[in-house]
Amino acid sequence: MFNLKDFCFCLPWVILKEEEEEEEEELFIPHLNQDIISNILLKFPIESLEFKFRYVCKSWNSIISDKKFRNQHLHYSKPEPGLIIQTYDEYGYGTYFMSGTTKVQQLIKQNYSSKILGCSNGLALVEWQTNGCRDLQVLNPITKQYLQLPHHQLSGAHYQFGFAFVSSISKFKVICLGKAQCGILTLDCLNPKWRMIEGPAAISNSIGQKPPILINGYMYWYLYYPTDVVSSMDLIEEKFSEIRLPCSIGNLVEIEGHLSNIVIQPNHGLLVIWLLKDVHGGQWVKQHTIICHSLEEGCLYTETVSLRNEEIAIFDYCNKMLYVFDVKLEKLKMMNKIKISGFIEFCSPHVNSYTSSAFDQSLMD
Amino acid sequence: MSSTKIFLKSSDDKTFEIDETAARASETLKNIIDGGCLDGVIPLPNVSSNILPKVIEYCKKHGGDNGSSKKIANGGVDKDKEILPDYDEEEDKREKVRVDELKKWEEEYMDFDQQVLYDLMLAANYLHIKGLLDLTVEKAASMIRGRTPDQIRENFNINSDFTPEEEEEMILIEDEWDDEWAFD
Numbered sequence: 066m067f068n069l070k071d072f073c074f075c076l077p078w079v080i081l082k083e084e085e086e087e088e089e090e091e092l093f094i095p096h097l098n099q100d101i102i103s104n105i106l107l108k109f110p111i112e113s114l115e116f117k118f119r120y121v122c123k124s125w126n127s128i129i130s131d132k133k134f135r136n137q138h139l140h141y142s143k144p145e146p147g148l149i150i151q152t153y154d155e156y157g158y159g160t161y162f163m164s165g166t167t168k169v170q171q172l173i174k175q176n177y178s179s180k181i182l183g184c185s186n187g188l189a190l191v192e193w194q195t196n197g198c199r200d201l202q203v204l205n206p207i208t209k210q211y212l213q214l215p216h217h218q219l220s221g222a223h224y225q226f227g228f229a230f231v232s233s234i235s236k237f238k239v240i241c242l243g244k245a246q247c248g249i250l251t252l253d254c255l256n257p258k259w260r261m262i263e264g265p266a267a268i269s270n271s272i273g274q275k276p277p278i279l280i281n282g283y284m285y286w287y288l289y290y291p292t293d294v295v296s297s298m299d300l301i302e303e304k305f306s307e308i309r310l311p312c313s314i315g316n317l318v319e320i321e322g323h324l325s326n327i328v329i330q331p332n333h334g335l336l337v338i339w340l341l342k343d344v345h346g347g348q349w350v351k352q353h354t355i356i357c358h359s360l361e362e363g364c365l366y367t368e369t370v371s372l373r374n375e376e377i378a379i380f381d382y383c384n385k386m387l388y389v390f391d392v393k394l395e396k397l398k399m400m401n402k403i404k405i406s407g408f409i410e411f412c413s414p415h416v417n418s419y420t421s422s423a424f425d426q427s428l429m430d
Numbered sequence: 431m432s433s434t435k436i437f438l439k440s441s442d443d444k445t446f447e448i449d450e451t452a453a454r455a456s457e458t459l460k461n462i463i464d465g466g467c468l469d470g471v472i473p474l475p476n477v478s479s480n481i482l483p484k485v486i487e488y489c490k491k492h493g494g495d496n497g498s499s500k501k502i503a504n505g506g507v508d509k510d511k512e513i514l515p516d517y518d519e520e521e522d523k524r525e526k527v528r529v530d531e532l533k534k535w536e537e538e539y540m541d542f543d544q545q546v547l548y549d550l551m552l553a554a555n556y557l558h559i560k561g562l563l564d565l566t567v568e569k570a571a572s573m574i575r576g577r578t579p580d581q582i583r584e585n586f587n588i589n590s591d592f593t594p595e596e597e598e599e600m601i602l603i604e605d606e607w608d609d610e611w612a613f614d
Contacts, residue, residue, distance in 0.1 A: 101551050104563065108571040120579040123591045 154407025183228030
Protein backbone atom coordinates (compact mmCIF):
# COMPACT_ATOMS: atom_id res chain seq x y z
CA MET A 66 0.00 0.00 0.00
CA PHE A 67 2.32 2.73 1.23
CA ASN A 68 6.03 2.87 1.24
CA LEU A 69 7.98 2.64 4.48
CA LYS A 70 10.24 5.39 3.24
CA ASP A 71 7.48 8.00 3.26
CA PHE A 72 8.27 9.67 6.52
CA CYS A 73 7.51 13.31 7.07
CA PHE A 74 9.62 13.63 10.20
CA CYS A 75 12.84 14.10 8.34
CA LEU A 76 12.33 17.86 8.18
CA PRO A 77 15.54 19.67 9.07
CA TRP A 78 15.62 21.50 12.37
CA VAL A 79 16.64 24.76 10.75
CA ILE A 80 13.38 25.17 8.89
CA LEU A 81 11.35 24.40 11.92
CA LYS A 82 13.21 26.94 14.03
CA GLU A 83 12.29 29.64 11.54
CA GLU A 84 8.63 28.80 11.69
CA GLU A 85 8.58 28.49 15.43
CA GLU A 86 7.75 32.08 16.24
CA GLU A 87 4.77 32.29 13.93
CA GLU A 88 3.28 28.90 14.52
CA GLU A 89 4.30 28.08 18.03
CA GLU A 90 0.90 26.82 19.06
CA GLU A 91 0.35 24.73 15.97
CA LEU A 92 3.66 23.01 15.58
CA PHE A 93 3.65 19.86 17.50
CA ILE A 94 3.71 16.41 16.12
CA PRO A 95 5.24 16.90 12.65
CA HIS A 96 8.81 17.17 13.80
CA LEU A 97 8.78 14.64 16.56
CA ASN A 98 10.80 11.64 15.61
CA GLN A 99 9.39 8.28 14.74
CA ASP A 100 10.31 6.71 18.06
CA ILE A 101 8.23 9.20 19.95
CA ILE A 102 5.23 9.02 17.63
CA SER A 103 5.48 5.28 17.94
CA ASN A 104 5.49 5.63 21.74
CA ILE A 105 2.41 7.84 21.64
CA LEU A 106 0.56 5.53 19.27
CA LEU A 107 1.29 2.50 21.46
CA LYS A 108 -1.02 4.04 24.07
CA PHE A 109 -4.05 3.53 21.84
CA PRO A 110 -6.22 0.51 21.15
CA ILE A 111 -5.92 -1.22 17.79
CA GLU A 112 -9.31 0.13 16.61
CA SER A 113 -8.16 3.75 16.94
CA LEU A 114 -4.95 2.95 15.10
CA GLU A 115 -6.46 0.98 12.24
CA PHE A 116 -9.61 3.03 11.72
CA LYS A 117 -8.38 6.54 12.53
CA PHE A 118 -4.72 7.28 13.08
CA ARG A 119 -3.62 5.30 10.07
CA TYR A 120 -5.33 7.97 7.97
CA VAL A 121 -3.65 11.00 9.50
CA CYS A 122 -0.63 10.94 7.18
CA LYS A 123 1.61 8.49 5.39
CA SER A 124 4.24 8.48 8.09
CA TRP A 125 1.71 7.51 10.75
CA ASN A 126 0.39 4.88 8.40
CA SER A 127 3.81 3.37 7.91
CA ILE A 128 4.53 3.36 11.65
CA ILE A 129 1.25 1.54 12.27
CA SER A 130 1.91 -0.94 9.45
CA ASP A 131 5.39 -1.71 10.73
CA LYS A 132 5.93 -5.25 11.92
CA LYS A 133 7.99 -4.18 14.91
CA PHE A 134 5.34 -1.69 16.02
CA ARG A 135 2.63 -4.32 15.70
CA ASN A 136 4.55 -6.81 17.77
CA GLN A 137 5.17 -4.16 20.42
CA HIS A 138 1.49 -3.29 20.43
CA LEU A 139 0.55 -6.94 20.77
CA HIS A 140 2.93 -7.20 23.70
CA TYR A 141 2.03 -4.05 25.63
CA SER A 142 -1.61 -3.36 24.92
CA LYS A 143 -4.41 -4.85 26.96
CA PRO A 144 -7.26 -5.08 24.47
CA GLU A 145 -10.75 -5.15 25.81
CA PRO A 146 -12.53 -8.42 25.11
CA GLY A 147 -15.82 -8.21 23.27
CA LEU A 148 -17.99 -10.11 20.86
CA ILE A 149 -17.76 -10.54 17.14
CA ILE A 150 -21.24 -10.66 15.64
CA GLN A 151 -22.15 -11.53 12.09
CA THR A 152 -25.61 -10.88 10.72
CA TYR A 153 -27.18 -11.78 7.40
CA ASP A 154 -29.86 -9.91 5.47
CA GLU A 155 -30.64 -8.94 1.89
CA TYR A 156 -27.43 -6.92 1.72
CA GLY A 157 -25.26 -9.82 2.79
CA TYR A 158 -23.11 -10.47 5.83
CA GLY A 159 -22.62 -7.65 8.30
CA THR A 160 -19.66 -8.08 10.64
CA TYR A 161 -19.60 -6.15 13.90
CA PHE A 162 -17.60 -5.91 17.07
CA MET A 163 -19.33 -5.26 20.35
CA SER A 164 -17.12 -3.96 23.14
CA GLY A 165 -18.87 -3.76 26.46
CA THR A 166 -22.61 -3.76 25.96
CA THR A 167 -23.15 -0.29 24.63
CA LYS A 168 -20.82 0.12 21.70
CA VAL A 169 -21.10 -1.83 18.48
CA GLN A 170 -19.06 -1.00 15.45
CA GLN A 171 -18.78 -2.39 11.98
CA LEU A 172 -15.59 -4.35 11.29
CA ILE A 173 -15.97 -5.45 7.69
CA LYS A 174 -17.98 -3.73 5.00
CA GLN A 175 -21.23 -5.58 4.38
CA ASN A 176 -20.83 -8.13 1.60
CA TYR A 177 -22.17 -11.43 0.33
CA SER A 178 -18.99 -13.41 0.39
CA SER A 179 -17.31 -13.47 3.80
CA LYS A 180 -19.02 -15.85 6.15
CA ILE A 181 -17.36 -16.27 9.54
CA LEU A 182 -17.07 -19.89 10.67
CA GLY A 183 -15.02 -19.50 13.81
CA CYS A 184 -13.01 -17.08 15.92
CA SER A 185 -10.05 -17.51 18.19
CA ASN A 186 -7.33 -15.33 19.64
CA GLY A 187 -7.93 -12.33 17.38
CA LEU A 188 -8.28 -14.24 14.10
CA ALA A 189 -11.34 -15.49 12.25
CA LEU A 190 -11.88 -18.50 10.02
CA VAL A 191 -13.82 -17.21 7.03
CA GLU A 192 -15.52 -18.96 4.15
CA TRP A 193 -15.04 -16.75 1.12
CA GLN A 194 -17.64 -17.37 -1.58
CA THR A 195 -17.08 -16.10 -5.08
CA ASN A 196 -18.57 -17.42 -8.33
CA GLY A 197 -19.77 -20.58 -6.69
CA CYS A 198 -16.34 -21.31 -5.23
CA ARG A 199 -15.84 -21.60 -1.53
CA ASP A 200 -12.40 -20.75 -0.26
CA LEU A 201 -11.23 -20.92 3.32
CA GLN A 202 -9.28 -18.05 4.81
CA VAL A 203 -7.86 -17.14 8.15
CA LEU A 204 -8.46 -13.43 8.50
CA ASN A 205 -7.62 -10.72 10.97
CA PRO A 206 -10.88 -8.74 10.82
CA ILE A 207 -9.17 -5.54 11.92
CA THR A 208 -6.08 -5.45 9.72
CA LYS A 209 -7.68 -7.51 6.93
CA GLN A 210 -4.52 -9.57 6.63
CA TYR A 211 -5.40 -13.07 5.56
CA LEU A 212 -4.04 -16.48 4.78
CA GLN A 213 -5.60 -18.64 2.08
CA LEU A 214 -6.13 -22.23 3.20
CA PRO A 215 -6.11 -25.33 1.00
CA HIS A 216 -9.35 -27.17 0.22
CA HIS A 217 -10.22 -30.10 2.39
CA GLN A 218 -11.03 -33.51 0.92
CA LEU A 219 -13.94 -34.48 3.08
CA SER A 220 -16.69 -36.35 1.30
CA GLY A 221 -20.33 -35.44 1.65
CA ALA A 222 -22.00 -32.08 1.84
CA HIS A 223 -22.59 -31.86 5.52
CA TYR A 224 -19.74 -30.68 7.67
CA GLN A 225 -19.03 -28.13 10.35
CA PHE A 226 -15.88 -26.09 10.92
CA GLY A 227 -14.06 -25.25 14.11
CA PHE A 228 -11.18 -22.84 14.61
CA ALA A 229 -8.99 -22.74 17.68
CA PHE A 230 -5.81 -21.31 19.04
CA VAL A 231 -4.33 -24.11 21.12
CA SER A 232 -2.37 -22.15 23.68
CA SER A 233 -0.32 -25.03 25.07
CA ILE A 234 1.32 -25.53 21.69
CA SER A 235 0.89 -21.90 20.50
CA LYS A 236 -0.67 -23.00 17.24
CA PHE A 237 -3.92 -22.44 15.41
CA LYS A 238 -5.88 -25.48 14.29
CA VAL A 239 -8.69 -25.61 11.76
CA ILE A 240 -11.03 -28.56 12.23
CA CYS A 241 -13.51 -29.80 9.67
CA LEU A 242 -15.90 -32.35 11.05
CA GLY A 243 -17.80 -34.40 8.48
CA LYS A 244 -19.53 -37.72 8.22
CA ALA A 245 -17.49 -39.91 10.59
CA GLN A 246 -14.43 -38.16 9.29
CA CYS A 247 -12.46 -35.27 10.59
CA GLY A 248 -9.94 -33.08 8.78
CA ILE A 249 -7.35 -31.16 10.74
CA LEU A 250 -5.16 -28.34 9.49
CA THR A 251 -2.43 -27.11 11.80
CA LEU A 252 -1.22 -23.64 10.85
CA ASP A 253 2.47 -24.05 11.45
CA CYS A 254 4.08 -23.65 8.05
CA LEU A 255 3.63 -21.84 4.77
CA ASN A 256 1.79 -24.71 3.12
CA PRO A 257 -0.29 -26.41 5.78
CA LYS A 258 -1.83 -29.73 4.73
CA TRP A 259 -5.05 -31.37 5.85
CA ARG A 260 -4.67 -34.50 7.93
CA MET A 261 -7.55 -36.95 8.25
CA ILE A 262 -8.47 -38.63 11.49
CA GLU A 263 -11.42 -40.74 12.46
CA GLY A 264 -14.38 -38.66 13.49
CA PRO A 265 -16.70 -39.36 16.42
CA ALA A 266 -18.21 -42.54 14.95
CA ALA A 267 -21.26 -42.83 17.15
CA ILE A 268 -22.64 -39.55 15.96
CA SER A 269 -22.07 -39.68 12.25
CA ASN A 270 -24.55 -37.81 10.11
CA SER A 271 -25.70 -35.60 12.91
CA ILE A 272 -23.42 -32.64 13.41
CA GLY A 273 -25.34 -29.61 14.50
CA GLN A 274 -25.50 -26.35 12.62
CA LYS A 275 -24.06 -24.18 15.33
CA PRO A 276 -20.32 -23.63 15.48
CA PRO A 277 -18.49 -25.46 18.26
CA ILE A 278 -17.51 -23.85 21.56
CA LEU A 279 -13.87 -23.64 22.56
CA ILE A 280 -12.87 -24.01 26.21
CA ASN A 281 -9.42 -24.73 27.64
CA GLY A 282 -8.07 -26.83 24.79
CA TYR A 283 -11.35 -28.67 24.22
CA MET A 284 -13.84 -28.10 21.43
CA TYR A 285 -17.48 -28.94 22.03
CA TRP A 286 -19.63 -29.75 18.99
CA TYR A 287 -23.41 -29.52 18.89
CA LEU A 288 -25.25 -32.56 17.55
CA TYR A 289 -28.59 -32.90 15.80
CA TYR A 290 -29.20 -36.27 17.25
CA PRO A 291 -29.15 -37.31 20.01
CA THR A 292 -29.99 -33.82 21.20
CA ASP A 293 -28.75 -34.31 24.74
CA VAL A 294 -25.20 -35.20 23.76
CA VAL A 295 -22.28 -33.03 22.74
CA SER A 296 -19.12 -34.32 21.21
CA SER A 297 -16.00 -33.04 22.91
CA MET A 298 -12.66 -32.96 21.15
CA ASP A 299 -9.31 -32.82 22.87
CA LEU A 300 -7.40 -30.44 20.62
CA ILE A 301 -3.95 -31.71 21.58
CA GLU A 302 -4.58 -35.45 21.53
CA GLU A 303 -7.12 -34.98 18.71
CA LYS A 304 -9.51 -37.49 20.25
CA PHE A 305 -13.27 -37.35 20.59
CA SER A 306 -15.53 -38.30 23.45
CA GLU A 307 -19.17 -37.81 24.27
CA ILE A 308 -20.68 -35.71 26.99
CA ARG A 309 -24.28 -36.11 28.03
CA LEU A 310 -26.10 -32.84 28.64
CA PRO A 311 -28.42 -32.33 31.61
CA CYS A 312 -31.06 -30.92 29.29
CA SER A 313 -31.74 -31.57 25.63
CA ILE A 314 -32.42 -27.97 24.73
CA GLY A 315 -30.43 -24.84 25.32
CA ASN A 316 -27.16 -23.26 24.43
CA LEU A 317 -23.57 -24.01 25.29
CA VAL A 318 -21.28 -21.29 26.60
CA GLU A 319 -18.16 -20.96 28.66
CA ILE A 320 -18.53 -19.77 32.22
CA GLU A 321 -15.39 -19.35 34.32
CA GLY A 322 -13.54 -21.91 32.23
CA HIS A 323 -16.30 -24.54 32.44
CA LEU A 324 -18.72 -25.82 29.83
CA SER A 325 -22.14 -24.51 30.65
CA ASN A 326 -25.58 -25.48 29.40
CA ILE A 327 -28.00 -22.59 29.50
CA VAL A 328 -31.66 -23.44 29.38
CA ILE A 329 -34.34 -20.82 29.11
CA GLN A 330 -37.82 -21.92 30.10
CA PRO A 331 -40.01 -19.07 28.93
CA ASN A 332 -43.22 -20.66 30.16
CA HIS A 333 -41.95 -20.65 33.69
CA GLY A 334 -39.94 -17.46 33.35
CA LEU A 335 -36.82 -19.36 34.35
CA LEU A 336 -33.21 -19.29 33.30
CA VAL A 337 -31.31 -22.38 34.38
CA ILE A 338 -27.54 -22.58 34.19
CA TRP A 339 -25.77 -25.92 34.42
CA LEU A 340 -22.02 -26.22 34.81
CA LEU A 341 -19.79 -29.13 33.92
CA LYS A 342 -17.21 -28.78 36.67
CA ASP A 343 -15.34 -31.98 35.89
CA VAL A 344 -14.88 -32.66 32.18
CA HIS A 345 -13.82 -36.28 32.68
CA GLY A 346 -16.38 -37.22 35.31
CA GLY A 347 -19.24 -35.76 33.29
CA GLN A 348 -21.01 -34.49 36.40
CA TRP A 349 -23.26 -31.48 35.84
CA VAL A 350 -24.10 -29.04 38.60
CA LYS A 351 -27.22 -26.90 38.54
CA GLN A 352 -25.39 -23.69 39.35
CA HIS A 353 -28.04 -21.00 38.97
CA THR A 354 -31.81 -20.84 38.63
CA ILE A 355 -32.95 -17.34 37.94
CA ILE A 356 -36.47 -16.05 37.72
CA CYS A 357 -36.66 -13.75 34.76
CA HIS A 358 -40.09 -12.67 33.67
CA SER A 359 -38.61 -10.29 31.16
CA LEU A 360 -37.58 -13.29 29.12
CA GLU A 361 -40.99 -14.88 29.13
CA GLU A 362 -42.52 -13.71 25.90
CA GLY A 363 -41.57 -15.81 22.96
CA CYS A 364 -37.84 -15.95 23.37
CA LEU A 365 -37.51 -19.35 21.82
CA TYR A 366 -34.80 -18.19 19.48
CA THR A 367 -31.93 -17.11 21.62
CA GLU A 368 -28.20 -17.10 21.31
CA THR A 369 -25.97 -17.06 24.36
CA VAL A 370 -22.30 -16.28 24.40
CA SER A 371 -19.65 -15.55 27.03
CA LEU A 372 -19.13 -11.84 27.13
CA ARG A 373 -16.40 -11.35 29.66
CA ASN A 374 -15.09 -13.34 32.55
CA GLU A 375 -18.25 -13.49 34.55
CA GLU A 376 -20.89 -12.27 32.19
CA ILE A 377 -22.85 -13.90 29.41
CA ALA A 378 -24.80 -12.17 26.69
CA ILE A 379 -28.21 -13.49 25.71
CA PHE A 380 -29.62 -12.31 22.39
CA ASP A 381 -33.35 -12.67 22.07
CA TYR A 382 -34.01 -12.75 18.33
CA CYS A 383 -37.78 -12.46 18.46
CA ASN A 384 -37.87 -9.34 20.57
CA LYS A 385 -34.49 -8.16 19.34
CA MET A 386 -33.26 -7.61 22.85
CA LEU A 387 -29.89 -8.09 24.45
CA TYR A 388 -29.66 -9.36 28.01
CA VAL A 389 -26.55 -9.65 30.10
CA PHE A 390 -26.36 -12.17 32.89
CA ASP A 391 -23.85 -11.48 35.63
CA VAL A 392 -22.81 -14.89 36.93
CA LYS A 393 -21.23 -13.61 40.15
CA LEU A 394 -24.16 -11.41 41.17
CA GLU A 395 -26.76 -13.79 39.69
CA LYS A 396 -28.41 -10.82 38.05
CA LEU A 397 -30.00 -10.59 34.63
CA LYS A 398 -29.84 -7.10 33.18
CA MET A 399 -32.00 -6.10 30.27
CA MET A 400 -29.89 -4.05 27.90
CA ASN A 401 -31.16 -1.89 25.10
CA LYS A 402 -33.03 -2.95 22.03
CA ILE A 403 -30.82 -4.11 19.18
CA LYS A 404 -31.32 -2.43 15.84
CA ILE A 405 -30.26 -5.35 13.71
CA SER A 406 -31.55 -6.24 10.36
CA GLY A 407 -31.50 -9.91 9.57
CA PHE A 408 -30.46 -12.75 11.79
CA ILE A 409 -27.40 -13.19 13.88
CA GLU A 410 -25.53 -15.84 11.93
CA PHE A 411 -22.48 -16.03 14.10
CA CYS A 412 -21.49 -14.76 17.51
CA SER A 413 -18.33 -15.44 19.45
CA PRO A 414 -16.09 -13.89 22.10
CA HIS A 415 -13.36 -11.96 20.36
CA VAL A 416 -10.41 -9.69 21.01
CA ASN A 417 -9.18 -7.26 18.39
CA SER A 418 -5.40 -7.53 18.20
CA TYR A 419 -2.37 -7.71 15.95
CA THR A 420 -2.19 -11.48 16.51
CA SER A 421 -1.32 -12.16 12.91
CA SER A 422 1.98 -10.30 13.24
CA ALA A 423 3.16 -12.67 15.93
CA PHE A 424 1.54 -15.63 14.24
CA ASP A 425 3.74 -15.17 11.23
CA GLN A 426 3.93 -12.07 9.14
CA SER A 427 5.14 -13.90 6.10
CA LEU A 428 2.13 -16.19 6.24
CA MET A 429 -0.36 -13.38 6.43
CA ASP A 430 0.73 -10.70 3.97
CA MET B 431 26.46 13.15 52.42
CA SER B 432 26.92 15.42 49.47
CA SER B 433 26.97 13.78 46.10
CA THR B 434 29.34 14.49 43.24
CA LYS B 435 28.28 17.37 41.03
CA ILE B 436 28.01 16.97 37.31
CA PHE B 437 27.87 19.76 34.74
CA LEU B 438 25.66 19.64 31.67
CA LYS B 439 26.00 21.99 28.73
CA SER B 440 22.89 22.87 26.71
CA SER B 441 22.79 23.28 22.93
CA ASP B 442 23.09 27.06 23.36
CA ASP B 443 26.22 26.76 25.52
CA LYS B 444 24.77 27.29 28.97
CA THR B 445 26.06 25.14 31.79
CA PHE B 446 23.85 23.57 34.46
CA GLU B 447 24.76 21.69 37.62
CA ILE B 448 23.18 18.43 38.74
CA ASP B 449 23.89 15.87 41.49
CA GLU B 450 25.27 12.58 40.26
CA THR B 451 22.47 10.64 41.96
CA ALA B 452 19.88 12.76 40.15
CA ALA B 453 21.69 12.45 36.82
CA ARG B 454 21.50 8.68 37.09
CA ALA B 455 17.77 8.90 36.38
CA SER B 456 18.92 9.32 32.80
CA GLU B 457 20.15 6.12 31.22
CA THR B 458 22.32 8.11 28.81
CA LEU B 459 23.99 10.16 31.55
CA LYS B 460 24.38 7.08 33.71
CA ASN B 461 26.33 5.38 30.94
CA ILE B 462 28.54 8.42 30.48
CA ILE B 463 29.21 8.61 34.24
CA ASP B 464 29.92 4.89 34.51
CA GLY B 465 32.09 5.14 31.43
CA GLY B 466 34.38 7.42 33.43
CA CYS B 467 33.95 10.66 31.47
CA LEU B 468 33.25 12.74 34.55
CA ASP B 469 36.12 15.23 34.30
CA GLY B 470 34.63 17.93 32.21
CA VAL B 471 31.21 19.10 31.19
CA ILE B 472 28.80 16.78 29.41
CA PRO B 473 27.58 18.48 26.22
CA LEU B 474 23.94 17.92 25.28
CA PRO B 475 23.62 19.28 21.74
CA ASN B 476 19.97 18.22 21.48
CA VAL B 477 18.70 19.95 24.63
CA SER B 478 18.28 23.73 24.84
CA SER B 479 18.69 25.90 27.92
CA ASN B 480 14.97 26.47 28.35
CA ILE B 481 14.29 22.73 28.54
CA LEU B 482 17.33 21.47 30.41
CA PRO B 483 16.31 23.00 33.82
CA LYS B 484 12.94 21.27 33.43
CA VAL B 485 14.72 17.96 32.79
CA ILE B 486 17.01 18.53 35.77
CA GLU B 487 13.98 19.28 37.95
CA TYR B 488 12.52 15.91 37.00
CA CYS B 489 15.78 14.07 37.63
CA LYS B 490 16.17 15.72 41.05
CA LYS B 491 12.74 14.49 42.01
CA HIS B 492 13.24 10.98 40.65
CA GLY B 493 16.96 10.35 40.61
CA GLY B 494 17.02 10.07 44.41
CA ASP B 495 14.06 7.73 44.41
CA ASN B 496 15.82 4.44 44.30
CA GLY B 497 18.65 5.72 46.44
CA SER B 498 18.74 8.30 49.21
CA SER B 499 15.12 9.28 49.75
CA LYS B 500 14.02 5.72 50.37
CA LYS B 501 16.79 5.22 52.87
CA ILE B 502 15.62 8.26 54.76
CA ALA B 503 12.04 7.05 54.75
CA ASN B 504 13.06 3.63 56.01
CA GLY B 505 15.26 5.19 58.65
CA GLY B 506 12.33 7.18 59.92
CA VAL B 507 10.19 4.11 60.24
CA ASP B 508 12.95 2.17 61.92
CA LYS B 509 12.98 4.57 64.84
CA ASP B 510 9.23 4.23 65.33
CA LYS B 511 9.28 0.49 64.94
CA GLU B 512 9.30 -0.36 68.63
CA ILE B 513 6.45 1.97 69.45
CA LEU B 514 4.27 1.03 66.51
CA PRO B 515 3.27 -2.64 66.49
CA ASP B 516 1.71 -2.53 63.03
CA TYR B 517 4.82 -1.83 61.05
CA ASP B 518 3.42 -2.74 57.63
CA GLU B 519 0.36 -0.57 57.93
CA GLU B 520 2.50 2.41 58.80
CA GLU B 521 4.76 1.71 55.86
CA ASP B 522 1.71 1.46 53.59
CA LYS B 523 0.47 4.81 54.80
CA ARG B 524 3.83 6.42 54.17
CA GLU B 525 3.92 4.89 50.72
CA LYS B 526 0.45 6.21 49.97
CA VAL B 527 1.39 9.70 51.16
CA ARG B 528 4.52 9.51 49.05
CA VAL B 529 2.58 8.44 45.94
CA ASP B 530 -0.07 11.12 46.47
CA GLU B 531 2.58 13.75 46.91
CA LEU B 532 4.34 12.56 43.75
CA LYS B 533 1.11 12.70 41.77
CA LYS B 534 0.49 16.25 42.90
CA TRP B 535 4.04 17.16 42.00
CA GLU B 536 3.66 15.60 38.54
CA GLU B 537 0.46 17.51 37.95
CA GLU B 538 2.15 20.82 38.69
CA TYR B 539 5.27 19.82 36.82
CA MET B 540 3.32 18.91 33.68
CA ASP B 541 1.56 22.25 33.47
CA PHE B 542 3.10 23.72 30.32
CA ASP B 543 2.26 24.36 26.67
CA GLN B 544 2.63 22.11 23.64
CA GLN B 545 5.98 23.53 22.60
CA VAL B 546 7.56 22.59 25.94
CA LEU B 547 5.83 19.21 25.82
CA TYR B 548 7.43 18.12 22.59
CA ASP B 549 10.83 19.56 23.46
CA LEU B 550 10.65 17.70 26.75
CA MET B 551 9.59 14.52 24.99
CA LEU B 552 12.55 14.77 22.64
CA ALA B 553 14.91 15.41 25.56
CA ALA B 554 13.50 12.51 27.56
CA ASN B 555 13.87 10.26 24.56
CA TYR B 556 17.43 11.43 23.87
CA LEU B 557 18.51 11.15 27.51
CA HIS B 558 16.60 7.86 28.04
CA ILE B 559 14.62 9.00 31.05
CA LYS B 560 11.89 6.42 30.96
CA GLY B 561 9.61 7.95 33.59
CA LEU B 562 9.67 11.37 31.98
CA LEU B 563 9.10 9.89 28.54
CA ASP B 564 6.09 7.94 29.82
CA LEU B 565 4.68 11.03 31.48
CA THR B 566 5.03 13.25 28.43
CA VAL B 567 3.88 10.59 25.99
CA GLU B 568 0.76 10.01 28.09
CA LYS B 569 0.02 13.73 27.97
CA ALA B 570 0.50 13.84 24.20
CA ALA B 571 -1.76 10.79 23.81
CA SER B 572 -4.47 12.48 25.86
CA MET B 573 -4.37 15.36 23.39
CA ILE B 574 -5.26 13.17 20.41
CA ARG B 575 -7.60 10.76 22.16
CA GLY B 576 -11.09 10.74 20.70
CA ARG B 577 -10.22 12.93 17.73
CA THR B 578 -10.80 12.27 14.07
CA PRO B 579 -7.87 12.25 11.62
CA ASP B 580 -9.07 15.63 10.35
CA GLN B 581 -9.01 17.16 13.81
CA ILE B 582 -5.60 15.71 14.53
CA ARG B 583 -4.18 17.11 11.30
CA GLU B 584 -5.75 20.49 11.98
CA ASN B 585 -4.62 20.75 15.58
CA PHE B 586 -1.12 19.55 15.03
CA ASN B 587 -0.52 21.08 11.64
CA ILE B 588 0.10 17.83 9.83
CA ASN B 589 -0.37 17.83 6.09
CA SER B 590 -2.25 14.92 4.68
CA ASP B 591 0.08 13.50 2.04
CA PHE B 592 -2.34 10.95 0.66
CA THR B 593 -3.49 11.08 -2.95
CA PRO B 594 -7.15 12.04 -3.58
CA GLU B 595 -7.98 8.40 -4.40
CA GLU B 596 -6.44 7.21 -1.16
CA GLU B 597 -8.33 9.92 0.72
CA GLU B 598 -11.60 8.80 -0.76
CA GLU B 599 -10.98 5.25 0.28
CA MET B 600 -10.15 6.47 3.77
CA ILE B 601 -13.35 8.45 4.12
CA LEU B 602 -15.35 5.35 3.32
CA ILE B 603 -13.63 3.34 6.00
CA GLU B 604 -13.94 6.15 8.52
CA ASP B 605 -17.66 6.40 7.93
CA GLU B 606 -18.08 2.72 8.46
CA TRP B 607 -16.28 2.82 11.74
CA ASP B 608 -18.10 5.85 13.05
CA ASP B 609 -21.42 4.39 12.14
CA GLU B 610 -22.34 2.93 15.48
CA TRP B 611 -24.87 0.23 15.27
CA ALA B 612 -27.43 -1.48 17.32
CA PHE B 613 -28.57 0.28 20.44
CA ASP B 614 -31.29 2.84 20.98
